[in-house]
Amino acid sequence: MTARYSIEVFACSYFGIALTLQGYVNSIVDCTIVAFYGQCELQLKLLRYNLEHLTDLDDVDLQEGTINENTLSYIDDNLIKKRLVHCVKHHQKIIWFLSETQSISNEFVTLQLSVACWTICMSVYKLVTVDMFSGEFFLTIGYLNCMLMQFFMYCYHGSQVLVESEFIAESAYCSNWVDISPRSRRLLxxxxxxxTRPLVICAAKIxxxxxxxxxxxxxASYTLFTILHKK
Incomplete structure (x- = not known):
């Protein structure tokens, strides 16, 4: 009897530690991928800021003579071209970084989204069938909140990247482009x-x-839950 009890304690401890470590690993993976999405969002904000201040002149530019004595003349094309080339390269780097992030995390994110609908539905269905004041009820509530938060993190930051990329062209238009030459305007x-094509984060590339x-x-989860509950 003592040996059997010891084996049960060891088995429970083993599975408890294994599930805890697995939970930590999944959390780390989720936070890492979301951090990459957040990095893309931040870089897009920096790009938009640089475009909005494309024609700003600081003290160094004035000392180097990038603007002529005539205040009605255009800003030096070389300065605008240099800044615009930097913005173009920055935009290309953001696209490359986002593409690499998706190629690395595509399988994991696709699996997460594939089971999200079914998992949420089954968790809600289980809440209806168990006692409201039981321990299983509170465990299911906690698990459901974790699933909703995990799914929300991906969707929120994916939506932020989409919104920031959609306003890049508008940020360029918000710059003082009337002070640059027609040649620089064409480049801009x-x-x-x-x-104009926004950056969209996709699961399974679809x-x-x-x-x-x-x-x-x-x-979809609520619809599936309604069908199961009626049966």
Whole structure:
């Protein structure tokens, strides 16, 4: 009897430690991927700031003579071209970084989103069948909150990346482009046209990860729960 009790304690301890470590690993993976999305969002904000202040002149530029004595003359094309080239390279780096992030995390994110609808539905269905004041009820509530938060983190930051990328062209237009030469305006216009396509984070290269997808999954989960509950 003592040996059997010892084996049960060891088995419970082993599974408890294993599940705890697995939970920590999943949390680390989620936080890492979301941090990469947040980095893309931050870089897009920096790019938008640089575009909005594309024609600003600091003290160094004035000392180097980037603006002529005539205050009505255009800002030096070389300065604008240099800054615009930097913005173009920055934008290309952001696209590359986002592509690399998706290629690394695509399988994991796709699996998470694939089981999210079914997991949320089964958790809600289980809440209806168990006693409200039981320990199983509170465990299911905690698990459901974790799933919703995990799914929300991906969709929120994916939506933020989409929104920031959509306003790149608008940020370029908000710059004082009237003070640059027609040649520089054409270059800026070409860059704006290249930025009209927003950056969309997708699961399985098909399903966009944004708040609309989050609401769609919740709606599908509720529909599935309604069907099961009626039966």
């Amino acid at each position: 216009l070409i860059f704006m046209m290249c930025c 399903v966009p990860i944004n708040l609309e997808s989050y609401l769609a999954v919740l709606k």
